[in-house]
Amino acid sequence: MNFPMDKPIFQFLYWFVNTAxxxxxxxxxxxxxxxxxxxxxxxWVAAGSQSDEESYSYPTPALHEKH
Amino acid sequence: xxxLKVATRDREVLIDPLFQAGRGFWLLVTFLLLVIGWGxxxxxxxxxxxxxxxxxxRPAYWGLYMVxxxxxxxxxxxxxxxxxILRVTGAEWRRPITRIAEAITAFALVVGTFQILFDIGRxxxxxxxxxxxxxxxxxxWDAFSVTAYFLGSLTYLYMPIIPDAALIRDNLPExxxxxxxxxxxMLALGWQGTPTQWLRLEKLIAIMxxxxxxxxxxxxxxxxxxLATTVQPGWHSTVFGPYFVIGAxxxxxxxxxIAMTLARRAMHLESYIxxxxxxxxxxxxxxxxxxxxxxxxAENMTSAAGQLKEEWPVLxxxxxxxxxxxxxxxxLLMFIAFWVLVFPSFASRSWQRVPIFRPRFAxxxxxxxxxxxxxxxIPQTRPVLTSIDPVVSRQTLIxxxxxxxxxxxxxxxxxxxxxLVEGTVIASACVVIGMWLERWNIIVPTxxxxxxxxxxAYAPSLTEWSLFxxxxxxxxxxxxxxxxxxxxxxxxxVVEGRVLDxxxxxxxxxxxxxxxxxxxxxxxxxxx
Numbered sequence: 097m098n099f100p101m102d103k104p105i106f107q108f109l110y111w112f113v114n115t116a117x118x119x120x121x122x123x124x125x126x127x128x129x130x131x132x133x134x135x136x137x138x139x140w141v142a143a144g145s146q147s148d149e150e151s152y153s154y155p156t157p158a159l160h161e162k163h
Numbered sequence: 164x165x166x167l168k169v170a171t172r173d174r175e176v177l178i179d180p181l182f183q184a185g186r187g188f189w190l191l192v193t194f195l196l197l198v199i200g201w202g203x204x205x206x207x208x209x210x211x212x213x214x215x216x217x218x219x220x221r222p223a224y225w226g227l228y229m230v231x232x233x234x235x236x237x238x239x240x241x242x243x244x245x246x247x248i249l250r251v252t253g254a255e256w257r258r259p260i261t262r263i264a265e266a267i268t269a270f271a272l273v274v275g276t277f278q279i280l281f282d283i284g285r286x287x288x289x290x291x292x293x294x295x296x297x298x299x300x301x302x303x304w305d306a307f308s309v310t311a312y313f314l315g316s317l318t319y320l321y322m323p324i325i326p327d328a329a330l331i332r333d334n335l336p337e338x339x340x341x342x343x344x345x346x347x348x349m350l351a352l353g354w355q356g357t358p359t360q361w362l363r364l365e366k367l368i369a370i371m372x373x374x375x376x377x378x379x380x381x382x383x384x385x386x387x388x389x390l391a392t393t394v395q396p397g398w399h400s401t402v403f404g405p406y407f408v409i410g411a412x413x414x415x416x417x418x419x420x421i422a423m424t425l426a427r428r429a430m431h432l433e434s435y436i437x438x439x440x441x442x443x444x445x446x447x448x449x450x451x452x453x454x455x456x457x458x459x460x461a462e463n464m465t466s467a468a469g470q471l472k473e474e475w476p477v478l479x480x481x482x483x484x485x486x487x488x489x490x491x492x493x494x495l496l497m498f499i500a501f502w503v504l505v506f507p508s509f510a511s512r513s514w515q516r517v518p519i520f521r522p523r524f525a526x527x528x529x530x531x532x533x534x535x536x537x538x539x540x541i542p543q544t545r546p547v548l549t550s551i552d553p554v555v556s557r558q559t560l561i562x563x564x565x566x567x568x569x570x571x572x573x574x575x576x577x578x579x580x581x582x583l584v585e586g587t588v589i590a591s592a593c594v595v596i597g598m599w600l601e602r603w604n605i606i607v608p609t610x611x612x613x614x615x616x617x618x619x620a621y622a623p624s625l626t627e628w629s630l631f632x633x634x635x636x637x638x639x640x641x642x643x644x645x646x647x648x649x650x651x652x653x654x655x656x657v658v659e660g661r662v663l664d665x666x667x668x669x670x671x672x673x674x675x676x677x678x679x680x681x682x683x684x685x686x687x688x689x690x691x
Contacts, residue, residue, distance in 0.1 A: 112298060113297065113298040113299045114297055114298075114299060115297065116294075116295040116296070116297055117294060117295060117296065118296070118297065118298055119292075119293070119296025119297050119298045119300065119303035119306075119307075120292065120293030120294055120295075120296045120303075122296075122298060122303075122307065123293060123296070123303070123306050123307050123310055124293070126307060126310060126311055127310050127311075127314060130310075130311060130314045130315065130318075131314065134314070134318045137318075137367045137370075138322075138352060138367075140363055140367070141325065141352065141360055141363045141364050141367060142352040142353050142354070142360075144357055144359035144360035144362075144363050144364075145353050145354065145355040145357055145359075145360055149357040149358055149359060150357065150358070151165045151167060151355050151356045151357060152356045152357075152358070152361065153167045153168050153169060153326075153330060153356055153655065153658065154326075154356075154654075154655040154656075154658040154659045154662070155358075155361040155365065155655070155659060156659055156662055156663065157663075159358055159361060160358070160361070160362055160365075162358070
């Protein structure tokens with residue numbers, strides 16, 4: 097039985113995995129996603145200092161339970 | 164803004180030394196820079212003259228650079244993976260060693276990636292992976308997973324540094340230079356240690372820990388697929404993925420042991436990195452050693468049983484051919500490591516009363532065994548004594564080598580039992596060298612025994628050895644510079660652990676209820 101290459105989904109997948117340059121774009125997109133995730137995460141952590149709360153040099157589970 | 168406080172002891176051991184550098188430090192940095200400089204010169208020569216200055220030629224297109232690439236990426240599993248697994252499972256003893264582990268990951272990935280640059284000859288061709296990369300290529304998958312692992316590891320290393328950078332910022336010694344003040348202020352991201360910040364940071368670290376584990380596993384699986392998706396004799400194997408991952412974790416733990424011992428000695432961290440870390444990580448190390456032996460046996464046994472005409476010469480070259488000189492030392496080193504880790508626990512202190520259980524006796528036995536092994540393996544052009552039958556003399560030598568080797572192993576046991584740290588470092592050194600040999604035994608014998616061309620030989624050139632030396636020097640240099648800027652032990656995590664330990668000491672754990680007590684009265688069964 098021949099592979100059903102006439103179906104659009106397989107035509108798309110064939111193009112997707114075999115076209116030169118698509119891999120580089122995929123790596124670029126992944127790197128961009130990670131950098132954005134890290135940037136947003138760090139900004140979220142840094143923004144936590146704006147709250148008017150006590151300062152602690154180290155955490156304990158009790159600190160998290162209290163807040 | 165309130166300054167964050169740090170205990171005097173922690174400041175003296177973990178922060179103040181960051182701003183002091185003795186003559187030994189500068190001498191080491193100078194030596195490492197010289198080695199790196201030599202490597203740079205050899206690399207420039209290679210780029211100028213082409214890959215002809217290496218020993219890589221038909222059919223061995225991959226050699227020392229590829230061996231080093233797999234080796235360094237394997238070492239990188241020390242850190243983030245081990246640290247993430249221990250963090251996710253809540254292993255409290257991890258606290259003093261996580262930063263060293265994570266630093267190894269980041270630097271080993273940098274040095275590992277350089278090997279690809281060396282291997283491809285013209286560095287500009289690295290961009291071809293991205294310009295012309297196709298998603299069906301394992302090389303592209305590798306670029307994908309290594310990129311994800313490197314960025315993830317760098318973030319995972321940085322996140323726990325944020326509170327420490329703030330602690331250093333607020334407790335700087337008076338002689339701190341201006342650029343260091345600026346560095347810690349920037350890296351601290353305005354950290355004030357509010358409950359909201361702690362909650363968010365720990366959430367982010369937990370998310371990263373969970374995400375990084377599958378990425379780390381994928382990295383070495385994909386590196387194995389670069390080999391296994393070809394039909395080269397000896398590589399086309401389904402077991403390569405897990406085999407590489409196990410080997411990576413195994414060599415990673417060994418590298419971590421060596422690095423944490425060096426840091427412990429050089430920075431006087433004995434009160435932070437204690438025998439507890441060596442013992443607990445040692446259990447994982449022993450497990451990895453056993454699993455590594457299992458996979459090595461499984462991999463080679465299937466080749467031996469199949470006896471395919473293309474694969475058999477590869478295995479034969481390792482068992483008794485031109486690569487026996489790297490295969491059997493690998494097995495021996497791994498066996499020594501396993502022995503050093505496991506068997507001291509069977510030794511009794513009373514053995515020390517017997518005079519032969521001394522390190523000097525063990526050492527002399529080991530040297531005798533090694534000399535006999537040398538006599539056995541070095542080809543003899545003519546018999547020493549014609550009156551002795553060569554077969555009998557060979558068998559006698561084998562028996563004597565085994566006896567002296569066994570004596571060395573047994574008589575050192577009481578010393579190893581008393582010296583856990585030293586014993587672990589000896590085992591780790593064996594594993595690091597053994598794992599490098601394993602990478603060599605995977606790459607080179609297959610490359611020199613291809614399907615269409617007859618057997619060939621490969622011996623790395625001076626250029627390749629120089630770049631290997633420079634890579635090691637760069638790895639060490641990055642490591643020591645990093646730990647001149649940041650504490651080798653995560654201050655806040657260790658302090659938290661100390662507080663939790665003290666709280667646990669106050670808890671009185673009740674005795675279990677006797678079986679004579681009626682079952683209905685057993686609080687432990689949830690019937691109270």
